[in-house]
Amino acid sequence: MMTADKAKRWGNSASLYLVLIVVSVMSVLPFVWIILSSLKPHDELYSKHLTFFPQHYTLENYLKMFERMVGFGFYYRNSILVSFGTVILTLFAGSLAAYALSRFRFKGDQVIFLVFLGTIMVPGEVGLIGQYELLSAYKLLNTLTGLTLSYTAFNLALTIFIMRGVFASVPQEMLDAARVDGCSWWETFWRIMVPMGASGLAAAGTLVFLNAWNEFIFALTMNNWTDEARTLTVGIQLLQGQWQHWDYGVLFSSVMLSFLPVIILFLLLQKTFMRGLTAGAVKG
Amino acid sequence: MVEEQRISGRHAWRGLDGPYAFVIPAIIIFGMFALYPILRSFYLSFFHYEFLRPEEMRWLGLGNYREILGDERIMGWPGLVRPEGPLSVWEIVFYPFVVLWLTVNSPGGAFWNTIRFTLMYVPPAIILPLILAVLVERAGRLSTLFRTLNFIPIVVSVAVISIIWMWIYHPEYGVANTLLRAFLGGEAGYTWLSDRSLAMPAIVIMAVWHGLGFNMLLYLVGLQRIPTEIAEAARVDGATGFKAFTTITLPLLKPTIFLVGLLAAIGALKVFGQMFIMTQGGPGDSTLSVVLYLYNVAFSYGRFRFGYASAIAWSLAAFIFLVTLVAFRLTRERR
Structure with a gap:
């Protein structure tokens, strides 16, 4: 009896792990496949017999990519500048506003918070047309500044919402102590709130970073004349259009370079990523 | 509690060291680059209004919204509502019935495509991650590993994912067809993205x-909120395995x-990038989504019809x- 029971339990957990392994492999396989394919020589990619592991490893695709896809590095640079610019600006303006809204009572504070909260519900696409007109009027189309300001504006409400909750839980005694020491409110923000809310800031920061790095429709429309401020999400799609009839290997390597940094960043900062993304779940 | 800790308005903060100065950067950026564009679109x-011909701008009232209802590429049914002139009785009374009939008969058009996409996407997006989350939770020491692996796709953008999957669906060299050939034999295969159905x-x-990974994570957060005492009590009462899942876990997970x-x-209702990159709305208009059509009306059909596109966005x-x-109303009692 005992052994039958044990066997059944063993069978249960074996099938549990089997299912989990299959599903997890399916989640990761496309990425692994791209990485491996980017290391295959040209004729292996175009053979009728699809291989999973390369028969010969080669870096020729990467060399060719840097040689011929001139735009790639430039798009990459733009994505990095816009994403980090957005994170810094959003965290600065957002957490400062969250500090005011969580720690002070002043005329209009409720209204300000409700307006911010209300726009979390509005799909960003609704602002697309107005945004294009605005940026065009201020000569900000096709500029990194324009895109950064646009991303910042559309991530602010969420950041304020998250940071307001974080700052509200900082004990009042700490602020009082800082005030007694002669700190101004501005200094109190930097000395108390920022260190105390560091993990919240990190979570909000990764969320904003992902939003900015992966954003597509604004990046597409706000850069529709020239290349100057084109980011990777749009750039890689353009390159794909130009190169798809030409050389798959080169494309595989560019796609691989565009997802790898984010995946590595995620693997290093898993907990922060997950906290940020679930906190951001209120946004549709 | 938070309220009490906040400092009341009698303390004076003139100048730069106070809440007004602290909210101003956010208000300026947000007001200019988010709130203004949204209201301007409205x-x-x-x-x-065509962007390149601002001198022709003129008031239409609800004309753009009426054009949406009569736009064959949105509603799949031409000329039901005329964009201008007084509404006829037939337009007001029968339109709802026509819409109902259209829903049942699943016509083309961006609106119905989007509805179809949503109806196909939502059920598996609810069920599969739930099963996965429950399994991951039971994996013991390895659950972190499985959680991480399944979460990876969501940190990669829709743009890159779409490009990867275009290769998976490639009719000749794609993985999808290669697998089909391997298991079913023959030379056959589907032209996935250029097949209407x-x-x-x-x-x-x-x-x-x-x-999958993101929804799994939401479920895992929900599962952690279930008090362990309840699960314990259920186990003592003899509820194990599937029965415990349906009687205890599922009801408590309802909010999640x-x-x-x-x-x-x-x-799903806002879907855009996938279609823009993979199919451009084709073949025919079979994958034209509302946001894709909006984008095309505003930016790629050449006339830059910002007025009409704004009406589509607001609709x-x-x-x-x-x-x-x-959704909130229907589930109020059950949540």
């Missing part, structure tokens, strides 16, 4: 795969299931708001 939706399901499969479903539906926002409202 204003423009009542005008005939397969293109949409192919995109849905990709979207479900892409969103609602959240996952609502977020999935909202995201979609109103529809999403309506869906949210109905």
